[in-house]
Amino acid sequence: MVYWSGVAEYCTAPPEPEMTAAATALDPIGLLRPRRAITGISAILLPFTASGDIDWRGFAAHCERTAAAGLTPAVNMDTGFGNLLAPEQKIAVLDATRSALGRKPFVAGAFLSDQPGKAFDLEGYKREVTAITARGGTPVVCQSYGLTELPAAEIPAAYDALSRDCDAFIAFELGTMFAPFGQIYELGTFRALMGIGRCVGAKHSSLRREPEWERLRLRDAVRPEFKVFTGNDLAIDMVQYGSDYLLGLSSFAPDLFARRDAYWLAGDARFYELNDVLQYLGFLAFREPVPAYKHSAAMFLKLRGWIDCDRTHPRSGTRPDSDRALLAGTLRQLDALA
Numbered sequence: 001m002v003y004w005s006g007v008a009e010y011c012t013a014p015p016e017p018e019m020t021a022a023a024t025a026l027d028p029i030g031l032l033r034p035r036r037a038i039t040g041i042s043a044i045l046l047p048f049t050a051s052g053d054i055d056w057r058g059f060a061a062h063c064e065r066t067a068a069a070g071l072t073p074a075v076n077m078d079t080g081f082g083n084l085l086a087p088e089q090k091i092a093v094l095d096a097t098r099s100a101l102g103r104k105p106f107v108a109g110a111f112l113s114d115q116p117g118k119a120f121d122l123e124g125y126k127r128e129v130t131a132i133t134a135r136g137g138t139p140v141v142c143q144s145y146g147l148t149e150l151p152a153a154e155i156p157a158a159y160d161a162l163s164r165d166c167d168a169f170i171a172f173e174l175g176t177m178f179a180p181f182g183q184i185y186e187l188g189t190f191r192a193l194m195g196i197g198r199c200v201g202a203k204h205s206s207l208r209r210e211p212e213w214e215r216l217r218l219r220d221a222v223r224p225e226f227k228v229f230t231g232n233d234l235a236i237d238m239v240q241y242g243s244d245y246l247l248g249l250s251s252f253a254p255d256l257f258a259r260r261d262a263y264w265l266a267g268d269a270r271f272y273e274l275n276d277v278l279q280y281l282g283f284l285a286f287r288e289p290v291p292a293y294k295h296s297a298a299m300f301l302k303l304r305g306w307i308d309c310d311r312t313h314p315r316s317g318t319r320p321d322s323d324r325a326l327l328a329g330t331l332r333q334l335d336a337l338a
Helices: 007-012 056-069 087-101 122-133 152-162 187-194 209-222 236-241 254-266 270-285 290-303 323-337
Strands: 040-043 072-075 107-110 138-141 169-174 199-205 227-230 244-247
Touching: 040 254, 056 072, 056 087, 056 254, 072 087, 087 107, 087 122, 107 122, 107 169, 122 138, 122 152, 152 187, 187 199, 187 209, 199 209, 209 227, 209 236, 227 236, 227 244, 236 244, 236 254, 236 270, 254 270, 270 290, 270 323, 290 323
Parallel strands: 040 072, 040 244, 072 107, 107 138, 138 169, 169 199, 199 227
Antiparallel strands: none
């Protein structure tokens, strides 16, 4: 396959033979990748105390716990209220992450808060990216109104421009069920993102299988080393088809996600039962309204004894108290499997 590093060249390149009309039908079975090593990135929940302050001790412990399990921590993502934190709080999160992890790798959301109709803020994104790379992290470029309201043809060039001062970054497309500024890109735009050399992967959060399968097939044909990180907390078995993951659900149980991944690599049939119970947890936590899953995460982590309080950011949605019993029952099932 030919791989282009220039955005303009990539956008105007002819389609690969594998992606022509004769090969448009999706074949999920053909995408299955048994006994594959899975790359797992876990979005860290930012916990809060009963007084409404950030629980820095609980946060650091969860970063350490996640890395020890073999997953890469992701901070200042949606799970970490990256779209709700003040700029100085996001910097404090980056510093706390670096302190907790030492030299271990992490990724972090590069997010800009703006309003509909605002122009794309290239310099603002560059500041976000620089703050992350200065602390040794890899940026995950989160969407904003200014970015997603650009004409489709201009979006890849915007990513290329904002990332010129870093060695690597991860793109991120998400549906509006997560955030009103989100957008699932056209497949041609996604293909153009793969043509940016510094873009090493992209998180896909449509909560639908078909567009993710399409991206996996395109990736396999065009740039096999490119990572498609599933953000589908309602279909965490997408790892069977060649997706890796960057999930909020894995923050509930990074240890058990790592065990599930090891089962898949070994061809161990225990993968399926453990995945089933983890998926039930995803269905419960990520039901409407989807953003309230962060309260589910806090309740679950408290039930595990990993944090002291299940409060969340004051501007974040909540779940009913009755969820605690459902989460406790799921935890008992997981403990039995473990």
